[in-house]
Amino acid sequence: MIIIEKNPLNEFINYFFSINPYELGIIANILGTLLAIPLTFNQQNTLGNFLELVGQQILLIQAQNTLLSPTTINQ
16 A cells, blocks of 8 residues: 655645635635636536536535434434
């Protein structure tokens, strides 16, 4: 098994989750605008729907993990 101490993806993830909410909103705004500029309307629609689906999948996984966590109290 190879252990990589300096994994750039882990460093990025740690940085990403340490950004304050206002900065994260600004970054999302800029990134969304830059991605949309070169695309046609149909391409923008497809990419936007795809990204929303990715977000929904992440939220679904998180909700199910919360539901099945051992700290959940059944009433």
